[in-house]
Amino acid sequence: MKGLISVGPLRILEKSSRRGLGPGNLGALIARAGVGKSACLIHFALDKIFRQERLVHVSLKEHPEKVTSYYDVIYHDLIKALNIKDDSEYRTLIDKNRMILAYLNHSFDLRRLQANLKNLTEQLQFRPDALIVDGLDFEEAERELFEGLKTIAQESSLEIWLSALSHRHITETNERGIPHPCNKLDDLLSIILQLKPETSGLFLSLLKDHDGLGNPDISVKLDPNTFLALD
Numbered sequence: 673m674k675g676l677i678s679v680g681p682l683r684i685l686e687k688s689s690r691r692g693l694g695p696g697n698l699g700a701l702i703a704r705a706g707v708g709k710s711a712c713l714i715h716f717a718l719d720k721i722f723r724q725e726r727l728v729h730v731s732l733k734e735h736p737e738k739v740t741s742y743y744d745v746i747y748h749d750l751i752k753a754l755n756i757k758d759d760s761e762y763r764t765l766i767d768k769n770r771m772i773l774a775y776l777n778h779s780f781d782l783r784r785l786q787a788n789l790k791n792l793t794e795q796l797q798f799r800p801d802a803l804i805v806d807g808l809d810f811e812e813a814e815r816e817l818f819e820g821l822k823t824i825a826q827e828s829s830l831e832i833w834l835s836a837l838s839h840r841h842i843t844e845t846n847e848r849g850i851p852h853p854c855n856k857l858d859d860l861l862s863i864i865l866q867l868k869p870e871t872s873g874l875f876l877s878l879l880k881d882h883d884g885l886g887n888p889d890i891s892v893k894l895d896p897n898t899f900l901a902l903d
Contacts, residue, residue, distance in 0.1 A: 679753060679900045681712055681876050682719045684892040688863065688881050693833070695801070696826040697862035698818065700854050702836045702879075707867050709835040711899045712876070713804050714746045716833055721769045722762065725801035728771045728792070732780050732807030736772040743770075749898040771798060780808070782820040789828065803832045810836050810853035818860050838866075848885055869896070 693699040703709045720727045731739050751759050792798040825832045836853050846855040864880035874896045878886035893902045
């Protein structure tokens with residue numbers, strides 16, 4: 673189990689002050705379109721699942737079947753990279769510890785999310801430790817939505833990871849060096865990571881580390897095809 677976790681991109685948080693996001697907190701992964709936000713978030717999810725934590729994957733763009741297929745591809749690469757012959761234990765953990773919710777056609781709102789989480793807990797005895805919200809438009813969403821997600825994280829004692837789409841042509845940052853689209857929300861975000869292609873490869877960097885700024889020089893190089901850590 674430790675081998676699976678050690679090659680994932682979240683190993684960057686071993687260099688974080690608290691070595692993780694933690695219950696009650698929001699984290700964001702910034703990247704441009706096509707760089708691999710969703711794949712990286714699925715690695716984050718598998719990290720939680722293989723630690724025997726329960727996770728809800730919230731998709732705002734894709735149907736559950738497509739999200740499941742993404743997981744299958746990432747998982748296959750992970751098992752192959754570690755040369756694991758019998759993966760039945762890991763498959764069982766995924767089936768047991770993951771739920772997928774889809775809110776398509778702009779149907780996502782906090783009340784629906786809270787109601788769905790309540791139903792999972794009361795009807796299925798599935799109380800999540802973490803949420804991944806993939807596809808939220810940071811440019812269109814009001815600040816109140818992020819404040820509401822923060823409240824859910826605190827009241828339900830879970831951590832929430834968000835994907836944040838950046839653009840090549842928008843280079844603005846705030847006074848703390850946090851880039852668009854998180855530059856006006858970083859007070860609500862405990863950890864901010866950036867996935868960025870460089871000439872020497874694909875790197876995941878730590879921009880904010882809880883109460884302090886991260887060090888962009890603290891990074892993990894990722895395989896651009898599998899998103900597994902290379903160093």
